[in-house]
Amino acid sequence: MEEVRDWAAERLDEIVDDLAVLVDTETPSTDSVLLADGRAVLTGWVLESWTDAAASTLPGPVLQVDTPGSLPGTVVLLGHIDTVFDAGTVARRPFSVTDGIARGPGVFDMKAGLVQGVSAVAALDALGIPRPTVRLIVNEDEEVGTVASRDAMVAAATGCTAVLVLEPGAEAGTVKTARKGVGLWQVAATGVAAHAGLDPEAGSSAVHALAALTCHLVGLADPAAGTTVNVGVLAGGTRANVVAEHARLEIDVRARTASEAERVGSALAAWAPPDPRVRLHVTGGWNRPPWQASATWLVDRARAVTASLGVPFDAREVGGGSDGNILAAAGLPVLDGLGASGGGAHAEHEYVVLDDLPVRIALLAGLVAGSPPAR
Template identity: 35%
Template structure:
């Protein structure tokens, strides 16, 4: 019966995926993210689930999805509805597919995973297996920008569960993720004093000049051997080439291996940005560590063994790895919940125009998620 179910449902899964991919839902596009949320909320409500909307003003709304008969669910499943693509991308580059791959903005990261989650629940309902009452689902709207607006929600909902299943996509190897570096995002705003660079440059105080000093100091914090990286990735400032810049801004990304490194890195960044080199300029630093490191521990090792056993039952040998990027798994792991990440389908080229999904990986990963819910729901 199960195999027949999946044979019949792959087309339905791709139909829903096409609908979601063709909705622009970049992190800052609240209307688009909420449109994706409305589609998924209606689908879960049709299955008898309750959907609580965690309303946001600056981002899309987050969704918390639980069955009304659920009592103290022990499994948290997390996915995100936002992508990195601007408005208009879906119209210019809508869903498409060939025999093996499907394409479109956010198809791999992670709209295919959103479809997978829904159909895993559908399969349990059709089988009459009530383990779906042991799950709660969070669909958040800002993972691509550090889950800053959803962090408290995730940490709160994770505090009373035993397992966290993160359905970020897997790469072409299919490997699971049990470790991630931590990360943070800062913005440095510099104020100087404008002046004509030809007539009276002595009256000016260059915000760009001050920022240049800070960039050198910040980049000097990078220690590749320790897994610490600081990158000033975006800079802006000034008005014209013959005007000494009164304003400048830098966006800073940081990565680290341990919580101790995160605390020390934040302290050093604040120290660097507390004093100026060019007299008459001022500095304002915003932001902080957004994701603590995801560190493999005994609880996650136990969960990994379960996932690997269930995968073997489906004929797949799954390995695990550590990666440098972050996800919502960083947050659940930091509150000591057993966490496995990259449970989503295979694909690649995330965040690019060449992003793709391996179609044949959709059903196996959906079956694995359903079987995991059954297994963990009994524990």
């Protein structure tokens, strides 16, 4: 895939221009008007860049763009166009390049990944390298849990040969081969208010109940098994001398295995407050299931391609979930973290290393062009 790397290196200025357009087209997860504009810009650009491409918008909404290939099978390039940055961020902090470092809202997570994926396929076709059919699948609610787009995304990927996830990478030769599952719960407690001095027995504290639940939850963590529990919000009560009527918790749980996910989820469901007068209202659950391992053939191919490009290979397991978790749980071979090299996802200092783009594009091209083992 050296020829793809060289192709991309020669066109780096144009590729960076494409990235600038996508970054400066704002797409906050919560703004459906801006998201529709962003989808239109992305669709137009992909249709221009790919051979015989056809686009459709599925419920969710999910953008699907197919370009037919000469090899058997269909490889999915999976991404999201939404970002965690509110409308107006681009006006304050537009796309910029300084000393080979690109910045701007969503540049790393994951507009550079989208640019790499589309460029990789364009490079294969420009160089006449045979490939299977490629299906780009892009949703608009990944940063808010992939609720509306989940079913259409899974349906669009079902039956495909492999899923290459364009989420941010790390260094030039790094891929992600496992991600923890992510469980998100909210607990609202309602107790009985009373005067803390005159009439304490008449009251039942929602704050005390959720403090007890917090201790219980913290005890469910098992760092050796990769299970973490974070009570990120614990709020409630009104005054020191009032038995609290209301309190609430927000919980983030990460688990590496389905059995650990099940253990924590059922322990939370089974818990009851020491004082039965406190009522709990529990919402949430496992937002993304644990993804334990990439298909071996995908990891082997990534290793071979990075070796041919002369960059060190590194397969990582990470705590953050992605839509790769969802498609792996649907039985598809997934390799993740194939987006840009850089850092600072979701933060103001988010950045992309432009010199690594050609290598990352070549890695994607090698994964797209490589066929799966015969079954």
